[in-house]
Amino acid sequence: MSEEVKKFKVTIDGQTTEVDPGTSILEAARQIGGKSVPPAMCYYKPLEGSGGRCRTCLVEVSKGSEADPRPMPKLVASCRTTVMDGMEIKNSTSERVLDAREGVTEFLLINHPLDCPVCDQAGECHLQDLGYVHGLEETRTEFTRRTFEPEDIGPYIKLNMNRCILCARCVLAANQLTEEREHGILFRGDHAEISTYLNKALENDFIGNVIDVCPVGALTDRTSRFASRVWFTKPMNAHCECDKCSGKAVLWMKGEEIIRVTARKDQFDEVQDWICNDCRFHKKDLKLWTVEGPRHIDRHSVISLNHYEKPENMISMLNNPDAKELSPKDEEKSRKGIDENFLLM
Incomplete structure (x- = not known):
């Protein structure tokens, strides 16, 4: 024993x-x-x-x-x-x-551009959350920012090196999920950058997972680029039959249209099950998926604006101790009052 x-x-x-x-x-x-x-x-x-x-x-x-x-x-x-x-x-x-x-x-924001209004990661960006809590109103550096041109590193992935913070998550993911890694960190010091060898495309069956592990908007999905702001979409748990991965994913939908597909993540925004490129990039038809239901999103970010489904018996922690949470009926009355005041202006 x-x-x-x-x-x-x-x-x-x-x-x-x-x-x-x-x-x-x-x-x-x-x-x-x-x-x-x-x-x-x-x-x-x-x-x-x-x-x-x-x-x-x-x-x-x-x-x-x-x-x-x-x-x-x-x-x-x-x-x-x-x-x-x-x-x-x-x-x-x-x-x-x-x-x-x-x-x-x-330091992380010294070279990072303030292009949140046009970045697909806005609303679910960890650097955006960090900057909101701990960031300064303006930079104190006198040096010119490093700038790079956006680069397509394959048919599905867009690399914006301007936004990269060199966390190396994408390199580790490629190392551990694919047989042959085709990108990495080149050069040293302030010249370091993520890139591929001689503009080689990233085409491995699981390489799309580097998008999910990126904490900023350096790696984005080309198939859903500029399609919609994340807070205008509704995440739905769904699964499909797939012989390469578990087939469990999150569909980010706008009406009946699937804007993008991502892997399921836990409360710390870490992937639970890796998904293949077929599920992520090619299965954008709702008929190919079995929708399980809405996915709860709990982030201190604008992504939670639409108040997605909350777990049962969840106690809301309010920042203002004198405030009270509106019931759905009160919230509807408040919204109608705002609309009427707007029309009278």
């Missing part, structure tokens, strides 16, 4: 949980949930070797462990630092962490 592994007690922002030895601080924070979870632009649990590049997940370790309670002198990357028994960590409650996160966000 195997011995039971002793779990480590970890406290993050005053909340304690028990995790297995070897668990990273970030995964321990995700187990707690809420504001204790640091943002992550490069870490992606399904991809082995991800993390440690963007530095947005920095946290303060105020107590190393029960055996050695001394605090760590510097902020650490939570995705690359494993927990110790009795460790105490500060994330959203640390001024040092918030100040460092603002600095990291400023």
